[in-house]
Amino acid sequence: MKLHITSIGAALAAVMLSPGIANASFVLDTGTPTSTSGPTTLSASQWLAGEFSVTAGEDITSLSAYLTQGAGQVGDTFSFDIYSNSGFIGNRSYASSEVYSASGTFTANGWNTTAVNWVPTSTGNYWLALQLTASNTNINGSSGRAEQGLDAPVETSATTGTVPALQFAYLGSGTLGQYTTQGALPIGLEINAAPVPLPAAVWLLGSAAAGLGAMRRRKAA
DSSP: OHHHHHHHHHHHHHHHHOGGGGOOEEEEEOOOOOOOSOOEEEBTTBEEEEEEEEOTTOOEEEEEEEEBOTTOOTTOEEEEEEEESTTTBSSBGGGSOOSEEEEEEOOSSEEEEEEEEEOOSSOEEEEEEEEOOGGGOOEETTTTEEOOOEEEOBOSOTTOSSBOOSOEEEEOTTSTTBBBOTTOOOBOEEEEEOOOOOOHHHHHHHHHHHHHHHHHHHHHO
């Protein structure tokens, strides 16, 4: 029985003291898109969004979107815009001011990530929108070609990933300048939060368990 208790204490200590215990966590993680049904388009005339939940005071450190080149080019820019849930669906997009905005740059097919520093002041549901407008459209290279839009591969299910989106939405032709969830396709989105330090009592518990285990092993020897 003593050996069993010692093993448990040592295992607990190992977990508590592991460097990975305070790794960053996902607030939103829809997983890497694997559907073969074809992508949807992120362009100046079609914006895409996913809903997520966050707790006040969380330190959001990065926003990511899974995109492929489509008609665009490496270096094309878009924006990550975060909106509160209130008034986002069913109203004209311009009626809901974003609570946070950051610029994103397409670097390669796959996850395109932007480091951010957003700390929400209210707990609740929010929307992460991918938007490409005239204000963030670049002219690439000497050819003077304006951005033509990027592709957003589609997920096999709206519930994939470790932290699935609550729902998806889009704004495009036929939506009268409003975001809608009707016909929205699941896409790849991620939001990372900084690690939350463990309480001091937990670290002390782990250290004590490790110490007891070491003392019992010495006695047994």
